Amino acid sequence: MNKTVELCQTLDELKQICLSCQNCELGKTRQRVVFGEGPSDAEIFFLGEAPGAREDETGRPFVGRAGDLLTELFAKAGIDRQRVFITGSCKCRPPKNRNPRKPELNACRPFLERQLAIIKPKVVICSGLVAAHNILDPKARMADVRGRWFDQQHYRILPTYHPAAVLRGTVKAELLVEDFQQVAASLPNV
Numbered sequence: 001m002n003k004t005v006e007l008c009q010t011l012d013e014l015k016q017i018c019l020s021c022q023n024c025e026l027g028k029t030r031q032r033v034v035f036g037e038g039p040s041d042a043e044i045f046f047l048g049e050a051p052g053a054r055e056d057e058t059g060r061p062f063v064g065r066a067g068d069l070l071t072e073l074f075a076k077a078g079i080d081r082q083r084v085f086i087t088g089s090c091k092c093r094p095p096k097n098r099n100p101r102k103p104e105l106n107a108c109r110p111f112l113e114r115q116l117a118i119i120k121p122k123v124v125i126c127s128g129l130v131a132a133h134n135i136l137d138p139k140a141r142m143a144d145v146r147g148r149w150f151d152q153q154h155y156r157i158l159p160t161y162h163p164a165a166v167l168r169g170t171v172k173a174e175l176l177v178e179d180f181q182q183v184a185a186s187l188p189n190v
Contacts, residue, residue, distance in 0.1 A: 005110045011040050014114050018091055023107035026092035026100075032059035036087025036115065043187050044079065045121035045155070046070075047112075049130035049162065050090035050100045061086045066163045073163065073173060077180030085119055087112070089134040105134055121155050123183050128162030147179050158183055 008014040015035045034051040054064035062070050071081045090100035090108050126132040132140045150157040160179040165171035
């Protein structure tokens with residue numbers, strides 16, 4: 001891990017370093033770094049894939065249609081989005097919304113690891129296969145891991161589908177609500 005990143009004690013310190021990152025090719029094509037947002041003591045850490053066009057424009061994670069749907073699905077499960085830290089596996093938008101490549105994910109990995117170390121969440125929700133591969137298992141199949149708990153040293157992981165899959169009509173919204181309800185039930189203070 002980059003020594004400077006490793007020394008960061010707050011999300012604000014980490015964000016300042018992340019905003020000037022040029023550790024991969026995406027640094028040359030992005031409009032804005034999408035560092036993530038939410039409370040620094042969030043019990044739930046929501047890990048997505050990579051920023052889309054709207055996120056790249058605003059510098060905020062999960063905005064636009066997928067973000068609106070995420071907020072709605074959280075609410076149906078009894079989770080207040082304002083109490084969740086939301087970020088992506090990759091902090092910059094890949095061209096044409098393609099999935100981030102391994103070197104790009106590796107370039108962002110120190111930021112993700114430090115975010116987790118600073119926030120100390122109880123649960124990490126992996127939204128989509130890229131997130132599940134990045135933090136859980138690079139060979140995982142969503143059909144095998146979705147809705148199942150995986151224990152890590154300091155937090156539990158729950159993989160689920162990405163809200164975009166609901167928008168595309170390939171997944172029913174109820175599946176995400178069920179998964180989010182599991183998370184809410186596991187955390188009495190959410």
